[in-house]
Every structure is written in structure tokens, then in C-alpha cells.
Amino acid sequence: MTSRCATVACCATLDAVLANDTPPDLVDHPLSGMRLAVPKTFVLEDMDSHVAAHFERSLSRLSAAGARIERIDVPEFAGIPAINAHLQSKGWRIEREHLLIKDFPVQFLAASGLTEEAVRNAKRIEYEGVPAKVFRPEYIIAIAASVGRHKDFARIEQMLDQVKIDKLLLDDILRRYNLKLPNK
Secondary structure, three states: OOOOOOOOHHHHHHHHHHHOOOOOOOOOOOOOOOEEEEEEOOHHOOOHHHHHHHHOOOOHHHHHHHOOOEEEEEEEHHOOHHHHHHHHHOOOEEEEEEEEEOEEEEEEEEOHHHHHHHHHHOEEEEEOOOOEEEEOOHHHHHHHHHHHOHHHHHHHHHHHHHHOOOOOHHHHHHHHHHOOOOOO
């Protein structure tokens, strides 16, 4: 099965359907003066040539419509290829953005601000002999609120309904990071 979307609305709707999410209400934003950053690091390496050509064409169209395209260094990404190579040399499997630990997908997040605080306050556990940290639900909710996708809002509602939440801690985190929960 292949699909092709000609508009952002079509892509957003297809993404929502595939993610079992509600399609978002899209709002047009003028591109004139908008600054868009494109990382110069490895994240765009090994891109399929067909995808790369379409990506560049899209950047050109955005630029022609008034957006300012800036190719930037993202130093936080610099060590990822070496880390991935080291892990693979030790027999670990990597699939997209996940490291598979005993076939369990684990995602690493660049820690700064809210995420860094969540890591510092995470609960230390051992999962099948592997030490790990698990975020407190209050931080998971705050991180989801900071991303703001419909599926993140659905996760927030689900967590609020099903998980014991420290309301004072959650309110404090939301206040300090200037975040708001979605209205029900």
C-alpha cells in the first residue's frame, strides 16, 4: 500500500489515522519571516536520494514563500553515531530512534531543561538485569504537554484518569516551565 499526500492537512490527517489519533485542526501561518532550522549533522545522512531530492525541493519552496532556511550545527547530536557504533559493536540492536534491550525498545532523549529535570528525578529500577530510570508520571505529563500533539494530549488524559498523580508536583512543574494541560 502506498499513499501520497499533496497538502500538510492531508499528511497530518494520514499521520493521525495511522497513529489512531484525532486529526488536528490546522491553522495557516504566514511563512514570511519564519525561521526554519535544518540540522547539518548526521540526521539527514543516509537519506534515500528520492526523499532527499523532495526534501530539498520542499525547502526551496518554503524559502520562495518567505521562510528563512538556516542550516545549523546541533552539537547535541554529534556523539550519537559513535555511541550507536559502540553499542552495535557490543551486540546491541538499534531500530530507528530506539535501542532494543532484550527486544524492548528504549528511547534516549537529549536532556535539557524539563527533560534533564525528569532524568534527575527519575526512579531507578532494574529491568531483567539492566539498570534503568523511569520518569515520574508528572514529568511524562509535562513533557507530553510541551510537545502538544493530539496523541500526547490523549496520553495526558489517560494518565490523569489511570495513574496516581502528585497534583502539587505536577502543578509546580507546569508553572515553572510555563505549560498548560489541555482543556477537557
